[in-house]
Amino acid sequence: xxxxxxxxxxMCEVSVIDxxxxxxARSLMPAIDETDRMAEWFRVLGDPTRTRLLYALLEVGExxxxxxxxxxxxxxxxxxxxxxxxxxxxxxxxRRSGRMMYYSLDDExxxxxxxxxxxxxxxxxxxx
Numbered sequence: 001x002x003x004x005x006x007x008x009x010x011m012c013e014v015s016v017i018d019x020x021x022x023x024x025a026r027s028l029m030p031a032i033d034e035t036d037r038m039a040e041w042f043r044v045l046g047d048p049t050r051t052r053l054l055y056a057l058l059e060v061g062e063x064x065x066x067x068x069x070x071x072x073x074x075x076x077x078x079x080x081x082x083x084x085x086x087x088x089x090x091x092x093x094x095r096r097s098g099r100m101m102y103y104s105l106d107d108e109x110x111x112x113x114x115x116x117x118x119x120x121x122x123x124x125x126x127x128x
Contacts, residue, residue, distance in 0.1 A: 062104040
């Protein structure tokens with residue numbers, strides 16, 4: 001049995017560049033500022049509590065911090081902190097009604113991205 005060093009697996013044994021394919025890939029690549037914003041968006045979703053909050057808002061609509069806390073099983077402080085991240089990213093919006101703050105989605109693309117991510121996870125699990 002031949003074993004490969006993990007560092008060697010992702011390396012080419014011979015360095016040969018296919019210039020035409022590289023040019024096509026570069027021409028189709030999003031701008032760096034756009035990929036930076038995309039990566040930041042995924043970092044925002046990279047927290048399970050924030051993802052669960054988004055699902056709650058997707059399914060029910062507008063909820064206050066107390067309700068969201070009960071739904072996701074986290075403290076109100078944790079939920080509030082997570083909502084600040086989501087607001088800063090432009091994913092949720094807040095509405096004040098008296099002493100209460102209500103949160104809702106501010107971006108309908110979230111449903112599509114979360115559903116696609118969920119389907120990807122389920123697909124990977126079925127393949128095991």
